[in-house]
Amino acid sequence: MSKVVPMCQAEEAAGAPSEWSASGVQHAFDILTIDGETRGLSLAKANPRHEASRENAVFDSVFEFGRFTFMPARRLLLDGESRVRIGSRALELLAVLVERAGEVVTRHELMARAWPRSVVDEGNLKVQIAALRKALGETSRGERYLATVVGQGYRFVAPVRSRTPLAENARHRDRPAAAHNVPAGLMRLVGRTADTVAILARLPCTRIMTVTGAGGVGKTSVALAVARTIVETSQYDVWCVDLSALSDPRCVSCAIATTVGLNTRSGGIASALATYFCSRSRPQWLVLDNCEHVVEAASAIAECLLSAVPRMRILATSREPLRATGENVYKLAPLGTPAATAGLSAREALRYPAIQLFAERAAARCSDFALCDDNAPVVAEICRRLDGIPLAIGLAAARLDAFCIRELLAQLDDRFTAPGSGQRTGAPRHRSLLATLDWSYQLxxxxxxxxxxxxxxxxxxxxxxxxxxxxxxxxxxxxxxxxxxxxxxxxxxxxxxxxxxxxxxxxxxxxxxxxxxxxxxxxxxxxxxxxx
Ligand SMILES: Nc1ncnc2c1ncn2[C@@H]1O[C@H](COP(=O)(O)OP(=O)(O)O)[C@@H](O)[C@H]1O
Ligand SMILES: [Mg+2]
The missing domain is CATH 1.10.10.10 (Winged helix-like DNA-binding domain superfamily/Winged helix DNA-binding domain)
Structure with a gap:
């Protein structure tokens, strides 16, 4: 099982800001590696030489030859179940040789890959090749992986099986740009760096992950932030399908077809989708958003596509797990709020993401609002009473144009009689907290x-x-x-x-x-x- 990196560690180690930003998440994620011995996640120091493999850090290739398994992006070579201790330059050489198995790789190419920023003597290459041969057990067990091609270079001669197509990177350069329909983030996402990083870090371990949590907690927002990172850092086509408006579970596959622009007649949509996705040159990532009211249908189509389309992954959001085979569930907690609010200073209060969010939304709504030592305990109390639910906090802050902060707190006692006036463009169920809860209750x-x-x-x-x-x-x-x-x-x-x-x-x-x-x-x- 993967271990989720605690928020403070991830953010501190990454030097990432406490709020979400694309570069913050990417930077944080760049330094997450899989530890070969525990197979859990651990924080490792960023190594600038790993730049080439970062591109695929989330979805790297896995090569198998003889009894070895090799994951280049993770700098991991396994002999059966045990990690092979081997230096990073030898691993870099192995990566290029395995990616181009059967071809002669020249000495010049090998040296350029292993020592990208310096010119070194050929003797260094020989030393690393010898170390690689030793690690592969060539001398002692007589197995044959590497052949010397005199006067030219080396060739990887053993049969290689790849769980992602060989030389994916090389082919990737010739393909059209990845397709996606992930919307740009209009709102700044507050306090979700650690969640985003933790989800990204778990993605390699599963083909289907579901983000669950209370209505309005931010599942869709976080999933879209993750999807944007996938678009920016991987080769996947990424398709977001919002299922919230569906009233008929039978329409789930139609919604997917409409999203990818596939014309289908009524019957056999699932198999038409599978054929379509299999025919794409790039691997495919589906984001099935707001599945709770069609959870069984979403689960069924997810399972069907995952089994029919080998290069497909799914990220779903739902109040409850889909219970699909192989599903990995990430439970999204509300934003942090203080347990005690009396006497809280503005500086202390701003350490809590829920309060940051309220202060940001309030300032946007009402130009003379500023969090200060005087109002911080009241704001903190409002956020605490709204359970750190971003949807509720946004709705409450939106009322500051009509009420002062203390009146707002008083109103919370009678909260459900006060209609919220959230984003005009939001889905109807977001226009008030009551609508969100009613919507979920009906389910x-x-x-x-x-x-x-x-x-x-x-x-x-x-x-x-x-x-x-x-x-x-x-x-x-x-x-x-x-x-x-x-x-x-x-x-x-x-x-x-x-x-x-x-x-x-x-x-x-x-x-x-x-x-x-x-x-x-x-x-x-x-x-x-x-x-x-
Ligand atoms: N971390 C956050 N920072 C800022 N706004 C947020 C955050 N999380 C959610 N929101 C806002 O709260 C509302 C509900 O979020 P959403 O992602 O739709 O929740 P869910 O999918 O869990 O119902 C949206 O308006 C969204 O923009
Ligand atoms: Mg949602």
């Missing part, structure tokens, strides 16, 4: 809705037994209530806190208010309140 089944609204009575964390007592209903079996609770966790309505063997559950504050409102609407407030 729950009846038992999930019942359990969710009843959990609204808990002001704090609760255990499974209390949840079962509160949610108990003469007609609904306990097992269904338990299932509904675990489904609500998966769908990011309920968060789980584990402390040793103790498991407790909690509703985000936004969600709790919403659940209570639904409880009142169902006329169950008094009934359930007596049990709690």
């Amino acid at each position: 729950l089944n009846e038992v999930e809705r019942l359990v969710l609204r009843r959990l609204g009575v808990f002001a704090d964390a609760f255990c499974l037994d209390s949840a079962m007592t509160i949610a108990a209903d003469g007609e609904t079996r306990a097992a269904r209530i338990r299932d509904a609770l675990s489904s609500l966790v998966e769908k990011s309505w309920v968060t789980v806190e584990k402390d040793g063997d103790t498991v407790r559950y909690r509703l985000l504050e936004t969600t709790r208010h919403y659940a209570r409102r639904k409880l009142a609407e169902a006329g169950e407030l008094g009934l359930v309140g007596r049990r709690g």
Whole structure:
């Protein structure tokens, strides 16, 4: 399993700013390498000689010959399961020889590759070739990988299997530019460097990754930032397909076809898509955005395409995992907020991404707003009460043109009666927080809705037994209530806190208010309140 690099380490080591920027993420990602022994991620020092392989750092080729596996971009040569200790110049020579297996590579070409910035004596090349032969066990075990072509250079003579086409880089130069429809980021993404880096770092380990999290937490924003980095740094065609507007799950494959400009008649769209993607000269990356309401259909088409198109990868966003074969899930947490807000100075407050976001949006909305020691605790309290959810923070900050900061905090008590006025161009469900929650609530089944609204009575964390007592209903079996609770966790309505063997559950504050409102609407407030 890959280990996610903690935010502070990644950002510090990368010298990246705390907010997201393309160069920050790229820089951070450049210094992430796979450690061959642990197969986990570790931070390594950037090595300027690795520039050539950086281009493919996310999606590098894997070569297999004899009992060896070689990943040039990771500077990793494995003999079976063990890492072969070998210097970086010998590895660079191996890379060029393997990429051009069967061809004579001249001494001049080899030296230019291994010593790109200096002119060296040929004796150095001989020393490195000898080290390479030793590492490949040529002398002791009599296996044959490297042949000397007298007067010219060397040739890699063993059969090589490649999990990505051989000499991908060389062919890449002759191909048309990669196609994509990834929108440019209009909004600055605040406080997501570590998430973006962690997702990028996990991508090589999986063909399908899903970013999950609460509605409005920033799944789409982060996925698009990742997609932009993929466009900038890889050879993939990248296609973003927004599924949020679909009301019929059967339309998922049509939406993909429309995005890539494929004309299809009604039947056999999945196989037409597979044929289309297989015919592309470049590898393909699909971003299936907002899958939650068509999760089963999205999962089915994802599995179908991944098995039919060998050079395809998928990044999805959804409140709950797709549960597709081989899926790797990245749970996106809300932006950081302070636990205690009283007496917080503006300087301290700005260390929290949620507050940075509020201050930025507020200043954009209202030219005389500035975060200061006087208003910092109020802003911090607003962000804390909005659970660090960027969508909610954006909506709250947008109301500063009509209300002062203290009035805004007071209004949060009655938050759902105040219609938000978010971006006019946003999808309808983003225009208010209530709309986002309604949208997600409609996607729950009846038992999930019942359990969710009843959990609204808990002001704090609760255990499974209390949840079962509160949610108990003469007609609904306990097992269904338990299932509904675990489904609500998966769908990011309920968060789980584990402390040793103790498991407790909690509703985000936004969600709790919403659940209570639904409880009142169902006329169950008094009934359930007596049990709690
Ligand atoms: N880190 C962030 N910095 C700035 N704005 C953000 C951030 N994350 C999300 N937003 C904004 O919040 C809103 C909801 O984000 P979105 O990515 O659509 O959430 P989700 O996909 O989880 O529902 C959007 O308007 C988006 O621009
Ligand atoms: Mg989204």
